[in-house]
Amino acid sequence: xxxxxxxxxxxxxxxxxxxxxxxxxxxxxxxxxxxxxxxxxxxxxxxxxxxxxxxxxxxxxxxxxxxxxxxxxxxxxxxxxxxxxxxxxxxxxxxxxxxxxxxxxxxxxxxxxxxxxxxxxxxxxxxxxxxxxxxxxxxxxxxxxxxxxxxxxxxxxxxxxxxxxxxxxxxxxxxxxx
Numbered sequence: 482x483x484x485x486x487x488x489x490x491x492x493x494x495x496x497x498x499x500x501x502x503x504x505x506x507x508x509x510x511x512x513x514x515x516x517x518x519x520x521x522x523x524x525x526x527x528x529x530x531x532x533x534x535x536x537x538x539x540x541x542x543x544x545x546x547x548x549x550x551x552x553x554x555x556x557x558x559x560x561x562x563x564x565x566x567x568x569x570x571x572x573x574x575x576x577x578x579x580x581x582x583x584x585x586x587x588x589x590x591x592x593x594x595x596x597x598x599x600x601x602x603x604x605x606x607x608x609x610x611x612x613x614x615x616x617x618x619x620x621x622x623x624x625x626x627x628x629x630x631x632x633x634x635x636x637x638x639x640x641x642x643x644x645x646x647x648x649x650x651x652x653x654x655x656x657x658x659x
């Protein structure tokens with residue numbers, strides 16, 4: 482009976498972890514229940530699945546998905562933040578939570594992240610969280626593409642404007658001469 486329950490838990494974990502663009506392991510010690518609930522709400526609003534489970538069960542689920550790089554980090558208290566839509570959301574939300582709610586205390590803290598098939602250290606996750614959002618980066622790229630065209634149109638209009646002024650001056654000069 483216990484074996485069936487653990488099998489069901491591992492199956493549920495596998496479902497929650499599969500297709501994830503980001504899996505972040507969090508050391509959650511030093512945080513009270515009220516703060517945990519605030520963090521869960523922030524994660525939920527960002528469509529990040531945040532949960533606590535036994536390390537051995539998490540390890541079994543990850544092994545079933547072919548992910549073995551996180552084994553050495555699954556020690557001590559571990560929470561998991563999983564996002565299937567965005568690679569940066571779990572890291573960004575935890576960094577914002579630390580700054581706004583925990584007033585830059587060192588807990589909860591990143592253990593490691595598995596983002597787009599690569600392992601990210603705690604420092605790399607913090608750096609990743611500080612990058613602009615995907616939408617902001619796309620807007621900057623589009624502005625970069627648009628800038629040469631905008632400049633070309635401005636220069637072209639200047640040339641045409643000067644040409645029209647020159648023609649107007651010639652017409653006025655000829656009108657005065659006659």
